Amino acid sequence: DVDAVLMTGGTSLIPSVQKAVKELFAAEPIISTPHLAVVQGTAVQAAARSGADIARAVMRGRELHAVVGRTIGAGVEGGPVDTIFERDTPIPATERRRFASAKGGETTMVIRLYEQVTSRVDQSRPLGKVLLKGLRGLPAGEEFVDVTFTLGENGVLAVNATVDGRQYAEKMRT
Secondary structure (H helix, E strand, O other): OOOOOEEEOHHHHOHHHHHHHHHHHOOOOEEEOHHHHHHHHHHHHHHHHHOOHHHHHHHOOOOOOOEOOOOEEEEEOOOOOEEEEOOOOEOOEEEEEEEEOOOOOOOEEEEEEEEOOOOOHHHOEEEEEEEEEOOOOOOOOOOEEEEEEEEOOOOEEEEEEEEOOEEEEEEEEO
16 A cells, blocks of 8 residues: 655656656655755654654654665675675565585585666676685585575665584675
8 A cells, every 4th residue: 555655866856757656656756855855754664663753753653764775795706796685675684595506516605785787797886796715616506505685674685604514704894
């Protein structure tokens, strides 16, 4: 259910976009400048987290959720990029993936993290990487690493991996 549509930014000023949104949602969109939208959203979020009565009055029973701002994915050297968190996924969020070695004889594996994910590594923007040591050097596709990705409300992405019973942990700002 959609109670209201808030539009902000460049395309919100285009009359044909406003009209299309109005027809799609059967409601007049609220047009706001980007700076004002950020300030108001921050104020409501701060009030909601503090439990202030103003937040309940402003939100009128609606809930406010933090979401992932952009798609985040991961992949190993020589392999495809796998989408971990889609844009607009509510956070906190946790996902688990199993990665296989892409080359035979590897004793280390690099899991690269990307934003604005496409299926091709060269079209995705690098976000960071996690270096895992201690693989057994098995043939390609026979070495497996279990990885847990946890994205907190504070924007920190925690990556925890298990390689042959050994734990690896890395944290990065998204």
